Amino acid sequence: MKLKGGGMTFYADSKYPVNDELSGAHALQFEKFAQAGTWGTADQRLAVIAEARQAGIEAGLLEAPEDGGAESTVTLPEELCAVIRTLAVDCKAVDMETYQRARAAGLSDPEYAELVAIVSFVVDLDVFARGIGVPLRPFRDPQPGNPLRDIPEEAVPEKAFVPTIPNVPDCGPFGTELYGGHFKPYIMRGLSLVPDEYRAHVALEQAQYNPLPKVPVVEYCHHAGLTRPQVEVVAGRVSALNDCFY
Amino acid sequence: MNPEALVRPELDTGVPHGAVLLAYADAVIGTELDALDNARTAVAEALGPGAVSGVAAVAANFSKNDRVANGIGIPIDDMVFKGTGELREQLGLNAYKSAENTFRHMTSD
Numbered sequence: 001m002k003l004k005g006g007g008m009t010f011y012a013d014s015k016y017p018v019n020d021e022l023s024g025a026h027a028l029q030f031e032k033f034a035q036a037g038t039w040g041t042a043d044q045r046l047a048v049i050a051e052a053r054q055a056g057i058e059a060g061l062l063e064a065p066e067d068g069g070a071e072s073t074v075t076l077p078e079e080l081c082a083v084i085r086t087l088a089v090d091c092k093a094v095d096m097e098t099y100q101r102a103r104a105a106g107l108s109d110p111e112y113a114e115l116v117a118i119v120s121f122v123v124d125l126d127v128f129a130r131g132i133g134v135p136l137r138p139f140r141d142p143q144p145g146n147p148l149r150d151i152p153e154e155a156v157p158e159k160a161f162v163p164t165i166p167n168v169p170d171c172g173p174f175g176t177e178l179y180g181g182h183f184k185p186y187i188m189r190g191l192s193l194v195p196d197e198y199r200a201h202v203a204l205e206q207a208q209y210n211p212l213p214k215v216p217v218v219e220y221c222h223h224a225g226l227t228r229p230q231v232e233v234v235a236g237r238v239s240a241l242n243d244c245f246y
Numbered sequence: 247m248n249p250e251a252l253v254r255p256e257l258d259t260g261v262p263h264g265a266v267l268l269a270y271a272d273a274v275i276g277t278e279l280d281a282l283d284n285a286r287t288a289v290a291e292a293l294g295p296g297a298v299s300g301v302a303a304v305a306a307n308f309s310k311n312d313r314v315a316n317g318i319g320i321p322i323d324d325m326v327f328k329g330t331g332e333l334r335e336q337l338g339l340n341a342y343k344s345a346e347n348t349f350r351h352m353t354s355d
Contacts, residue, residue, distance in 0.1 A: 016290065016298040060277035087317050091309075094316040095343055116317035124310035131274045131302025133286055159351045161319035187311055190318040201314065208307035223300025225293045229247045229261045234301050236252040237271035238308040240337075245345040246315035246322050 014132050019224075025207035026125055026137075029200060033118065034070070034140035038194050039111045039149060040118075042142030047072035048115055049122040050139065051081050052088035059089040062126055062136060069138025079105035080115075087119045092243035099161040109162040110151055110193050117197035124204060155193050165192035187246060188212075209235070253337050263292045267301065274305045321348035 010027040011018040033049055036042050050072055056062035076084070083102045087094055102112045129136050154172040155163040165175040167183055178195055188205070191198040206212060209231070214220040218228050239246075247264075251257040255268045266288045273282040290298050314320075321327070327348060334340050340349075 011299075014299070016295050018299040022299060022303055061275065063279065087313055091312050091316055092343060094313070095346060096319060098317070099319060113318065116314060120310045120313035120317065123313060124306040127274060127309045128302050128306035130282065131286070131305055132299055133283070159321050160347075164318075185323050186320040187315055190314050190320045201310075204310060205307060208303040223297065223303065225297030226300045226304075227262075230263065230267055230293075231300070231304050232247060233252070233259050233261050233264050233267045234271045234304045235308045236249065237255070237268050238275060238305050239312055240252045241272065241275060242309070242312040242316075243342040243344060244308075244312035244315055245339055245342045245348060246311075246320060 010137070011132065011134060014134050016132050017224075018132065021207045022128075025203055026128065029121055029125060029204065030137055030140055032200060033122070035143050036145035036147050037114050037118070038196050039108075039114045039147050041074075041147060042145065043072050043074050045114075045118055046070060046139055046142045047074035047076050048084055049118055051076060051084045052119045052122050053126060053136065055085040055088040056123070056126060061089060062130060065135040065138065067138045068136070070141045071139075072142065077105055080107070084115070084119055087116065088123055096161060113162050113191055113193045114197055117191050117194060117201065121200065121204065124208075128208075152193070152195055160186070160190055162193050164189050165195075182212075184212075249333060249337060266292045270301055271305055274302065275309060316344045316347075319347045321351050324352075327352055 010023040033045055034042055037045055040048070050068075053062065053068070057064045079101060083098055083105065086098055099112065102115065107115065126136050152165055152174055154165045154175045156166065157163050158166060165171050165178065167189065168176055168179055168181060171179060175192070178192065178198065188198070188202060191201050202212070210220065210222045214222065221227055223231065248257060248260040251259040251264065251268065255272070258264065259268065261267070266285070270285040270289050273285040276282070286298060289301055339345065
Protein backbone atom coordinates (compact mmCIF):
# COMPACT_ATOMS: atom_id res chain seq x y z
CA MET A 1 0.00 0.00 0.00
CA LYS A 2 1.42 3.38 -0.98
CA LEU A 3 0.06 6.35 0.86
CA LYS A 4 -0.67 9.47 -1.09
CA GLY A 5 -2.08 12.77 -0.05
CA GLY A 6 -2.60 14.10 3.45
CA GLY A 7 -4.50 13.28 6.57
CA MET A 8 -7.92 12.78 5.04
CA THR A 9 -6.82 9.67 3.16
CA PHE A 10 -4.44 8.30 5.77
CA TYR A 11 -6.95 5.89 7.32
CA ALA A 12 -9.28 5.59 4.34
CA ASP A 13 -9.21 1.80 4.76
CA SER A 14 -10.62 2.00 8.32
CA LYS A 15 -14.03 0.52 9.01
CA TYR A 16 -14.45 3.13 11.75
CA PRO A 17 -14.40 6.90 11.23
CA VAL A 18 -11.18 8.73 12.04
CA ASN A 19 -11.40 12.52 12.24
CA ASP A 20 -9.21 14.79 10.14
CA GLU A 21 -7.29 16.09 13.16
CA LEU A 22 -6.09 12.61 14.09
CA SER A 23 -5.44 11.52 10.51
CA GLY A 24 -3.54 14.71 9.80
CA ALA A 25 -1.40 14.49 12.93
CA HIS A 26 -0.49 10.88 12.19
CA ALA A 27 0.24 11.51 8.51
CA LEU A 28 2.49 14.40 9.51
CA GLN A 29 4.40 12.26 12.02
CA PHE A 30 5.08 9.62 9.37
CA GLU A 31 6.46 12.39 7.17
CA LYS A 32 8.67 13.57 10.04
CA PHE A 33 10.06 10.06 10.48
CA ALA A 34 11.27 10.28 6.88
CA GLN A 35 13.10 13.57 7.39
CA ALA A 36 16.40 14.31 9.09
CA GLY A 37 15.85 15.02 12.75
CA THR A 38 17.86 17.32 14.98
CA TRP A 39 20.39 14.55 15.65
CA GLY A 40 19.68 11.63 13.36
CA THR A 41 19.62 11.41 9.58
CA ALA A 42 16.39 10.21 8.03
CA ASP A 43 18.01 6.84 7.28
CA GLN A 44 19.15 6.49 10.91
CA ARG A 45 15.71 7.44 12.19
CA LEU A 46 14.14 4.88 9.88
CA ALA A 47 16.49 2.21 11.26
CA VAL A 48 15.43 3.08 14.82
CA ILE A 49 11.69 3.01 14.22
CA ALA A 50 11.96 -0.15 12.11
CA GLU A 51 13.81 -1.86 14.97
CA ALA A 52 11.09 -0.78 17.40
CA ARG A 53 8.32 -2.05 15.12
CA GLN A 54 10.09 -5.35 14.49
CA ALA A 55 10.44 -5.86 18.25
CA GLY A 56 6.69 -5.39 18.61
CA ILE A 57 6.00 -7.88 15.83
CA GLU A 58 8.32 -10.49 17.34
CA ALA A 59 6.74 -10.00 20.78
CA GLY A 60 3.28 -10.62 19.33
CA LEU A 61 2.15 -7.09 20.16
CA LEU A 62 1.83 -6.10 16.48
CA GLU A 63 0.89 -7.91 13.29
CA ALA A 64 3.42 -7.67 10.46
CA PRO A 65 1.98 -5.62 7.58
CA GLU A 66 2.13 -6.88 3.99
CA ASP A 67 3.82 -3.63 3.05
CA GLY A 68 6.06 -2.19 5.75
CA GLY A 69 7.34 0.49 3.40
CA ALA A 70 10.88 1.80 3.18
CA GLU A 71 13.85 -0.03 4.64
CA SER A 72 16.93 1.61 6.12
CA THR A 73 20.48 1.05 4.89
CA VAL A 74 21.82 1.73 8.41
CA THR A 75 22.93 -1.10 10.67
CA LEU A 76 22.52 -0.12 14.31
CA PRO A 77 24.92 -1.38 16.99
CA GLU A 78 23.53 -4.37 18.87
CA GLU A 79 23.69 -2.52 22.20
CA LEU A 80 21.48 0.20 20.78
CA CYS A 81 19.05 -2.32 19.32
CA ALA A 82 18.66 -3.78 22.81
CA VAL A 83 17.76 -0.36 24.22
CA ILE A 84 15.26 0.29 21.42
CA ARG A 85 13.63 -3.10 21.90
CA THR A 86 13.29 -2.68 25.64
CA LEU A 87 11.69 0.71 25.21
CA ALA A 88 9.36 -0.57 22.48
CA VAL A 89 8.06 -3.77 24.08
CA ASP A 90 9.00 -3.77 27.78
CA CYS A 91 8.34 -0.22 28.90
CA LYS A 92 8.08 -1.21 32.56
CA ALA A 93 11.70 -2.41 32.54
CA VAL A 94 13.10 0.91 31.31
CA ASP A 95 15.19 2.62 33.97
CA MET A 96 18.39 4.57 34.53
CA GLU A 97 20.41 1.53 33.53
CA THR A 98 18.67 1.56 30.15
CA TYR A 99 19.74 5.18 29.72
CA GLN A 100 23.28 4.36 30.82
CA ARG A 101 23.46 1.49 28.32
CA ALA A 102 22.45 3.90 25.56
CA ARG A 103 25.14 6.35 26.65
CA ALA A 104 27.69 3.53 26.79
CA ALA A 105 26.69 2.59 23.24
CA GLY A 106 27.81 6.06 22.16
CA LEU A 107 24.68 8.20 22.25
CA SER A 108 24.83 11.75 23.57
CA ASP A 109 22.00 13.03 25.77
CA PRO A 110 20.15 14.78 22.93
CA GLU A 111 20.63 11.77 20.65
CA TYR A 112 19.13 9.59 23.37
CA ALA A 113 16.21 11.99 23.81
CA GLU A 114 15.51 11.91 20.08
CA LEU A 115 15.66 8.11 20.10
CA VAL A 116 13.20 7.92 23.02
CA ALA A 117 10.92 10.32 21.17
CA ILE A 118 10.75 8.50 17.86
CA VAL A 119 10.46 5.04 19.44
CA SER A 120 7.61 6.33 21.61
CA PHE A 121 5.94 7.92 18.60
CA VAL A 122 6.12 4.86 16.37
CA VAL A 123 4.75 2.65 19.15
CA ASP A 124 1.94 5.18 19.53
CA LEU A 125 1.08 5.15 15.82
CA ASP A 126 1.29 1.37 15.57
CA VAL A 127 -0.95 0.90 18.63
CA PHE A 128 -3.46 3.23 17.02
CA ALA A 129 -3.50 1.34 13.71
CA ARG A 130 -3.93 -1.96 15.55
CA GLY A 131 -6.54 -0.34 17.76
CA ILE A 132 -8.81 0.59 14.85
CA GLY A 133 -8.06 -2.64 12.98
CA VAL A 134 -6.01 -1.46 10.00
CA PRO A 135 -2.54 -2.61 8.88
CA LEU A 136 0.46 -0.74 10.26
CA ARG A 137 1.17 2.20 8.00
CA PRO A 138 4.19 1.81 5.68
CA PHE A 139 7.34 3.80 6.42
CA ARG A 140 8.15 6.46 3.87
CA ASP A 141 11.39 6.72 1.94
CA PRO A 142 14.05 8.60 3.90
CA GLN A 143 14.69 12.08 2.55
CA PRO A 144 18.13 13.67 2.14
CA GLY A 145 19.25 16.27 4.64
CA ASN A 146 21.61 16.79 7.52
CA PRO A 147 20.71 17.00 11.20
CA LEU A 148 21.12 20.50 12.63
CA ARG A 149 22.61 19.18 15.90
CA ASP A 150 21.68 22.24 17.90
CA ILE A 151 21.19 22.15 21.67
CA PRO A 152 18.93 24.74 23.29
CA GLU A 153 21.15 26.75 25.61
CA GLU A 154 18.25 27.01 28.07
CA ALA A 155 18.33 23.24 28.77
CA VAL A 156 19.81 22.39 32.17
CA PRO A 157 20.05 19.30 34.37
CA GLU A 158 16.88 19.03 36.43
CA LYS A 159 15.52 15.70 37.71
CA ALA A 160 15.34 13.61 34.54
CA PHE A 161 18.11 11.48 33.00
CA VAL A 162 18.76 14.20 30.40
CA PRO A 163 18.73 18.01 30.64
CA THR A 164 15.42 19.75 30.04
CA ILE A 165 14.24 23.32 29.56
CA PRO A 166 12.77 24.49 32.89
CA ASN A 167 9.28 25.82 33.25
CA VAL A 168 8.28 29.45 32.94
CA PRO A 169 9.76 31.81 34.18
CA ASP A 170 13.16 30.06 34.28
CA CYS A 171 13.24 29.04 30.62
CA GLY A 172 14.43 32.20 28.86
CA PRO A 173 12.80 33.73 25.80
CA PHE A 174 13.19 30.56 23.72
CA GLY A 175 11.57 28.37 26.38
CA THR A 176 8.81 30.89 26.95
CA GLU A 177 7.97 30.79 23.26
CA LEU A 178 8.29 26.98 23.11
CA TYR A 179 5.91 26.56 26.05
CA GLY A 180 3.54 29.28 24.90
CA GLY A 181 4.25 31.12 28.13
CA HIS A 182 2.41 28.48 30.18
CA PHE A 183 3.34 25.88 32.81
CA LYS A 184 4.08 22.51 31.23
CA PRO A 185 4.10 19.25 33.18
CA TYR A 186 7.27 17.20 33.08
CA ILE A 187 5.67 14.64 30.76
CA MET A 188 5.65 17.32 28.07
CA ARG A 189 8.91 19.10 28.98
CA GLY A 190 10.73 15.75 29.07
CA LEU A 191 11.60 16.01 25.37
CA SER A 192 12.53 19.71 25.43
CA LEU A 193 16.24 18.97 24.94
CA VAL A 194 15.19 18.35 21.32
CA PRO A 195 12.61 21.07 20.67
CA ASP A 196 11.38 19.61 17.37
CA GLU A 197 10.52 16.34 19.12
CA TYR A 198 8.87 18.27 21.95
CA ARG A 199 6.66 19.98 19.35
CA ALA A 200 5.80 16.63 17.75
CA HIS A 201 4.96 15.21 21.19
CA VAL A 202 2.61 18.13 21.86
CA ALA A 203 0.96 17.79 18.44
CA LEU A 204 0.17 14.11 19.04
CA GLU A 205 -1.00 14.83 22.59
CA GLN A 206 -3.45 17.47 21.44
CA ALA A 207 -4.94 15.34 18.68
CA GLN A 208 -5.08 12.11 20.64
CA TYR A 209 -5.90 13.13 24.21
CA ASN A 210 -6.89 16.74 24.73
CA PRO A 211 -5.84 20.20 23.63
CA LEU A 212 -3.49 21.17 26.48
CA PRO A 213 -5.61 24.08 27.78
CA LYS A 214 -8.53 21.64 28.05
CA VAL A 215 -6.73 19.02 30.16
CA PRO A 216 -7.99 20.45 33.50
CA VAL A 217 -11.56 20.85 32.15
CA VAL A 218 -13.24 17.57 33.11
CA GLU A 219 -16.46 18.41 31.29
CA TYR A 220 -14.64 18.76 27.96
CA CYS A 221 -15.05 15.82 25.55
CA HIS A 222 -12.46 15.65 22.77
CA HIS A 223 -13.54 12.35 21.23
CA ALA A 224 -16.96 11.56 19.81
CA GLY A 225 -18.96 9.23 22.01
CA LEU A 226 -16.58 9.36 24.97
CA THR A 227 -16.86 11.26 28.25
CA ARG A 228 -13.73 12.39 30.06
CA PRO A 229 -14.08 9.69 32.77
CA GLN A 230 -14.29 7.06 30.02
CA VAL A 231 -11.14 8.49 28.43
CA GLU A 232 -9.38 8.32 31.80
CA VAL A 233 -10.32 4.65 32.24
CA VAL A 234 -8.45 3.78 29.02
CA ALA A 235 -5.55 6.11 29.81
CA GLY A 236 -5.19 4.87 33.37
CA ARG A 237 -5.46 1.20 32.50
CA VAL A 238 -2.82 1.43 29.74
CA SER A 239 -0.44 3.23 32.09
CA ALA A 240 -1.10 0.69 34.85
CA LEU A 241 -0.29 -2.17 32.47
CA ASN A 242 2.93 -0.35 31.57
CA ASP A 243 3.76 0.14 35.30
CA CYS A 244 4.14 3.84 34.63
CA PHE A 245 4.36 5.70 37.94
CA TYR A 246 4.02 9.07 36.25
CA MET B 247 -14.62 6.92 38.92
CA ASN B 248 -13.15 4.18 41.10
CA PRO B 249 -9.38 4.37 40.38
CA GLU B 250 -8.74 1.03 42.07
CA ALA B 251 -10.43 -0.67 39.09
CA LEU B 252 -7.52 0.50 36.93
CA VAL B 253 -5.20 -1.91 38.71
CA ARG B 254 -7.86 -4.44 39.75
CA PRO B 255 -10.07 -4.66 36.65
CA GLU B 256 -12.44 -7.13 38.28
CA LEU B 257 -13.78 -4.13 40.23
CA ASP B 258 -16.43 -1.71 38.98
CA THR B 259 -14.97 1.47 37.50
CA GLY B 260 -18.10 3.43 38.31
CA VAL B 261 -18.05 4.71 34.72
CA PRO B 262 -20.65 3.74 32.08
CA HIS B 263 -19.28 0.88 29.94
CA GLY B 264 -16.13 0.87 32.07
CA ALA B 265 -15.70 -2.89 31.73
CA VAL B 266 -15.81 -2.62 27.93
CA LEU B 267 -13.15 0.08 28.04
CA LEU B 268 -10.90 -1.87 30.42
CA ALA B 269 -11.13 -4.93 28.17
CA TYR B 270 -10.22 -2.81 25.15
CA ALA B 271 -7.23 -1.26 26.92
CA ASP B 272 -5.95 -4.70 27.93
CA ALA B 273 -6.42 -6.08 24.42
CA VAL B 274 -4.97 -3.23 22.39
CA ILE B 275 -1.57 -3.53 24.08
CA GLY B 276 -1.83 -7.30 24.48
CA THR B 277 -0.93 -10.18 22.21
CA GLU B 278 -4.34 -11.77 21.55
CA LEU B 279 -5.72 -10.48 18.25
CA ASP B 280 -9.07 -12.24 18.69
CA ALA B 281 -9.50 -10.53 22.05
CA LEU B 282 -8.75 -7.17 20.44
CA ASP B 283 -11.21 -7.78 17.59
CA ASN B 284 -13.91 -8.65 20.13
CA ALA B 285 -13.07 -5.69 22.36
CA ARG B 286 -13.14 -3.28 19.41
CA THR B 287 -16.56 -4.58 18.35
CA ALA B 288 -17.80 -4.24 21.94
CA VAL B 289 -16.68 -0.58 22.05
CA ALA B 290 -18.48 0.14 18.77
CA GLU B 291 -21.67 -1.53 19.99
CA ALA B 292 -21.63 0.13 23.42
CA LEU B 293 -20.44 3.63 22.52
CA GLY B 294 -20.92 3.90 18.77
CA PRO B 295 -18.54 3.36 15.81
CA GLY B 296 -17.19 6.88 16.21
CA ALA B 297 -15.79 6.06 19.64
CA VAL B 298 -13.41 3.38 18.34
CA SER B 299 -10.84 5.84 16.98
CA GLY B 300 -11.14 7.82 20.22
CA VAL B 301 -10.29 4.91 22.49
CA ALA B 302 -7.52 3.84 20.10
CA ALA B 303 -6.10 7.37 20.16
CA VAL B 304 -6.10 7.52 23.94
CA ALA B 305 -4.47 4.08 24.26
CA ALA B 306 -1.88 5.12 21.66
CA ASN B 307 -1.22 8.43 23.39
CA PHE B 308 -0.53 6.86 26.75
CA SER B 309 1.60 4.14 25.16
CA LYS B 310 3.68 7.10 23.97
CA ASN B 311 3.65 8.96 27.25
CA ASP B 312 4.59 5.93 29.34
CA ARG B 313 7.68 5.43 27.16
CA VAL B 314 8.63 9.09 27.27
CA ALA B 315 8.21 9.15 31.06
CA ASN B 316 10.19 5.99 31.75
CA GLY B 317 12.73 6.56 28.96
CA ILE B 318 13.56 10.12 30.02
CA GLY B 319 13.33 9.24 33.72
CA ILE B 320 11.04 12.06 34.79
CA PRO B 321 9.62 12.28 38.31
CA ILE B 322 5.99 13.20 38.83
CA ASP B 323 5.41 16.91 39.25
CA ASP B 324 5.69 18.24 42.81
CA MET B 325 2.08 19.31 43.14
CA VAL B 326 0.83 15.91 41.97
CA PHE B 327 3.20 14.08 44.30
CA LYS B 328 2.03 16.04 47.33
CA GLY B 329 -1.65 15.34 46.73
CA THR B 330 -1.58 11.66 45.81
CA GLY B 331 0.16 9.83 48.66
CA GLU B 332 -2.89 7.90 49.83
CA LEU B 333 -4.01 7.03 46.30
CA ARG B 334 -0.53 5.83 45.30
CA GLU B 335 -0.46 3.60 48.35
CA GLN B 336 -3.96 2.25 47.67
CA LEU B 337 -3.14 1.40 44.06
CA GLY B 338 0.31 0.00 44.76
CA LEU B 339 1.96 2.51 42.44
CA ASN B 340 4.93 3.05 44.76
CA ALA B 341 6.08 -0.48 43.93
CA TYR B 342 6.45 0.27 40.21
CA LYS B 343 10.03 0.24 39.01
CA SER B 344 9.51 3.67 37.44
CA ALA B 345 8.67 5.08 40.90
CA GLU B 346 12.45 5.21 41.38
CA ASN B 347 12.52 8.25 39.10
CA THR B 348 10.41 10.13 41.63
CA PHE B 349 11.73 8.74 44.92
CA ARG B 350 15.28 9.55 43.86
CA HIS B 351 14.28 13.18 44.36
CA MET B 352 11.39 13.14 46.83
CA THR B 353 10.49 11.47 50.09
CA SER B 354 7.13 9.68 50.25
CA ASP B 355 4.59 11.65 52.28
